[in-house]
Amino acid sequence: MAHRPLRGVERQSANLVWPDYSFIQYDTKRIIIQVQDITAEQIKAARAALGWSIKEIAESTGIGSATLKRYEASQGIPKSRKGHLQLLRTHFENAGIEFIGAPDDRPGIRIGSPKT
Template sequence: MSEFGKPVAAAGTVSFGIVVAPVVALCDTFSIARGNALSIRKVSIRQIKAARALLAWSQEQMAEQSSVSVPTVKRIEAADGPIGGRDDTAQKLIAALEEAGIEFIPENGSGAGVRLRKDIQN
């Protein structure tokens, strides 16, 4: 059993006609308890700040693009680690950055990161 907030694997199967494929998602125990096991992605505050820098957005532009208040953006970016606060706020920030062309690279042994989608790069 995992401690609160520590990653755990949630597994199941999804049937597509005759083929049955396993489904595994990385999530935290809080998300599982709330029934959101497959909807929460792990994105760090450092990734959010790096993505914003890659787009050359100010905190004010980030707030405007994500429909989140400037004080909320400042408060979130003042911390470190995974994004805290409300899930919908984190999703708004992530969605705004992805819409602008950011791809979040998950931790895969080489470290998490961000990059611009190929179709956005000059």
């Protein structure tokens, strides 16, 4: 006798009962966004630790000086729609900055060696 799997409940296979998790949907976009967020305070700290000016960062990343100043003047996670925060994060990480903590739980930086 063939068994039909019960949708959302369980499947039977070789005398084993496996839960059917096909109904669970993961919000992977939100998970990625949470990992990539950096705060204004982390941006300021990373720039100060490296001794870089806003003009230097603007020239090397293509992000406007006014945008960088706005990011640093904000509180918490700056509003950004063009992927600039990820670009800044990558730029700082390549220079040896590690972003630690979470935006709402002791965000900070750790200074290390530049990536080669």
